[in-house]
Amino acid sequence: MRAKIITAVVGAVCLLATGCGSETGTDDAKPKLAGPLLPQKVTEPADSPDLEPSASPAADATFAENVAYELEDKTLTMAGFAGETTGRCPKDLGSTPGSTATCTVTYEGLEVEWNVTIGEKGWSDNVVEYEAFPRQGILTRDGLARLLFGNNSGLDYALCNDIPKAVLVPLGETTYKCEEVLKGKEPFGFNQPVRVTDSGPRIY
Incomplete structure (x- = not known):
């Protein structure tokens, strides 16, 4: 009987040691990214002048x-x-x-x-x-940034995949994506498609 009790205790000690080792590895692991981190950092643009055409038509315009x-x-x-x-x-x-x-x-x-x-x-x-x-459609980097920061006061910056200053694109979903990064947070690759409508850019 005594020999059986010793064997059981030794087995329990081994299991506990294995469990401790597994927990340590979990604590050290970094969170898994949802997608790749995009290379272009987009910040809040300067105030835009009013969206008005460059010149008004004359009084006798056709x-x-x-x-x-x-x-x-x-x-x-x-x-x-x-x-x-x-x-x-x-x-x-x-x-x-x-x-x-x-x-x-x-x-x-x-x-x-x-x-x-x-x-x-x-x-x-x-x-x-x-x-x-x-x-x-037409997509502008500052137009998209203006939308993002206008809709989210907690936004620190956005990561995008190299959106030009202005570019022609099909209406609807484009090949461009962005991730919104909140103040005090780190990016984790949640990249959303950029869309263009006749009433401005959208992201979802």
Whole structure:
């Protein structure tokens, strides 16, 4: 009987020693990253001037010139950050319902094409309704940063995959991703897709 008791105690000691060794290894292990840490550090941008086109149309501007000016405004909204713009529509663009045209807005040297369809008269004879859809989106690094910091007061910085100052991209999800890093926290690779809409950048 005495021999059996000694054997049992020795076995218990061995198990306890093994367990202690396992716990020490767990404490020393680093948290596993959810994804790769992205290389570009994006910080809060300086205040942006108002998102207004570079020049207003003259009092005697044509219908085409007024449409082009409004599309400059829409392009700035999509970019989310101030920049130099110019716009042009075909000179023969009129206010006849059903008319279609392609207008082009240049933002900081990048050309965004808009498909325009003229609608019916609005609430006044001087008001003409129209629809305009961009053929491609425009993403700006500062526009995205402005969105991120505007939505999250606790944000310290973001890590992204080398977003240019401004770039043409398809509407919707892009190849760019970012991780939002809160103050006092470390990044861990939770990288979210950057999306572009005609009303500005989004991340989710």
